Amino acid sequence: MDDRPLSICHVITRMIVGGAQENTLLTARGHVERGHRVTLVTGPSPGPEGALLAAETVPGLEVVEIPSLVRQVSPWHDFLAYRRLRRFFLRGGFDVVHTHSSKAGILGRLAARRAGVPLVVHTVHGQPFHPYQSRWLNAVYIHAERLAARNCDRILAVAQAMVDQCVAAGVAPAERYRVVYSGMDMEAFLNARPDPALRRSLGLPEGVPVVGKIARLFELKGHDFLLAAAPAIVKAIPDAHFLLVGDGVLRESIAARAAALGLQDRFVFTGLVPPAEVCRYTALMDVLVHLSLREGLPRTVVQALASAVPAVGFALDGTPEVIADGVTGRLCPAGDAEAVAGAVIDLLRDPDLRRRLGQAGRERVRTQFCWRRMADLIEQEYRAGLQRRRAV
Numbered sequence: 001m002d003d004r005p006l007s008i009c010h011v012i013t014r015m016i017v018g019g020a021q022e023n024t025l026l027t028a029r030g031h032v033e034r035g036h037r038v039t040l041v042t043g044p045s046p047g048p049e050g051a052l053l054a055a056e057t058v059p060g061l062e063v064v065e066i067p068s069l070v071r072q073v074s075p076w077h078d079f080l081a082y083r084r085l086r087r088f089f090l091r092g093g094f095d096v097v098h099t100h101s102s103k104a105g106i107l108g109r110l111a112a113r114r115a116g117v118p119l120v121v122h123t124v125h126g127q128p129f130h131p132y133q134s135r136w137l138n139a140v141y142i143h144a145e146r147l148a149a150r151n152c153d154r155i156l157a158v159a160q161a162m163v164d165q166c167v168a169a170g171v172a173p174a175e176r177y178r179v180v181y182s183g184m185d186m187e188a189f190l191n192a193r194p195d196p197a198l199r200r201s202l203g204l205p206e207g208v209p210v211v212g213k214i215a216r217l218f219e220l221k222g223h224d225f226l227l228a229a230a231p232a233i234v235k236a237i238p239d240a241h242f243l244l245v246g247d248g249v250l251r252e253s254i255a256a257r258a259a260a261l262g263l264q265d266r267f268v269f270t271g272l273v274p275p276a277e278v279c280r281y282t283a284l285m286d287v288l289v290h291l292s293l294r295e296g297l298p299r300t301v302v303q304a305l306a307s308a309v310p311a312v313g314f315a316l317d318g319t320p321e322v323i324a325d326g327v328t329g330r331l332c333p334a335g336d337a338e339a340v341a342g343a344v345i346d347l348l349r350d351p352d353l354r355r356r357l358g359q360a361g362r363e364r365v366r367t368q369f370c371w372r373r374m375a376d377l378i379e380q381e382y383r384a385g386l387q388r389r390r391a392v
């Protein structure tokens with residue numbers, strides 16, 4: 001197989017602090033370090049989620065911002081973004097265009113195919129269609145995804161659940177997909193240790209049990225379920241505290257709800273935390289809850305397990321591919337706050353169980369979610385795909 005350096009272009013709608021963005025940046029980093037020429041094309045990244053590229057840089061990575069590549073549907077901006085992408089691909093001489101996220105995935109695949117890029121690849125990090133939005137909007141997204149799928153050569157997915165959902169929706173047949181689990185920096189979490197100074201700075205009393213949640217403070221991330229479960233948890237475990245890592249537009253409403261429950265002194269908000277610092281916070285947790293209603297591969301669960309922290313999550317999307325019920329944590333029916341409370345209480349009451357599940361989780365994720373392994377598997381897909389294209 002040809003092993004010459006490749007010219008690779010990743011396209012993503014925005015580079016906020018988020019799982020898809022971290023996945024994309026680590027993939028780019030792995031390929032830059034392997035000697036490939038790598039370009040990252042992105043739209044603007046404003047908002048309370050934070051800008052990932054302000055916190056994380058990859059020496060040798062070219063970053064290009066297209067102002068018209070915006071998240072919201074906007075026919076005029078979308079037309080401008082498509083034209084700009086097509087011109088950029090025509091001039092770029094890329095071997096591979098690899099798209100991420102819904103908007104960039106649709107526009108980028110269409111533009112790359114029209115520009116004659118030899119290999120077009122897309123990664124499904126999460127679905128643009130889901131049960132928590134209207135039927136007509138889901139129908140629009142599914143139609144767009146079907147069109148985009150016909151204009152690319154390979155579709156990767158961060159979890160098998162993403163493949164199953166796409167196939168069930170008729171986006172593309174199963175043989176077009178391959179699962180490549182989302183990679184991350186395992187060493188930082190495997191080696192993380194509790195930092196007493198950080199604990200004090202957060203106002204977490206020494207020795208109190210900590211229930212952690214790492215997520216943007218946005219709709220569908222499940223903070224309402226944690227708030228619903230919190231009174232029962234505190235009643236059973238009177239000194240329990242809740243550590244919310246992340247920021248977003250719902251911060252004030254979450255704080256107000258906690259205050260209405262009389263639990264304002266139990267909820268600790270960290271605000272935005274750079275990805276490289278998240279391991280310091282998982283090291284303070286006794287249990288992680290992952291209650292998102294819409295997720296591809298729950299990176300925060302992987303990170304917690306790497307820190308030997310068991311997780312409680314809803315049995316949907318890619319979560320059961322990380323949380324093995326009764327082995328690395330507990331799975332609950334989606335939306336069942338009472339079940340979440342019961343699972344958290346059981347774990348907080350039983351240190352031996354927490355330790356056993358946490359250690360099993362650490363061993364489970366140690367190599368499976370290594371970012372270098374992810375980058376290598378994706379490079380193999382590029383080379384195999386280019387070879388197939390040349391053979392046609």
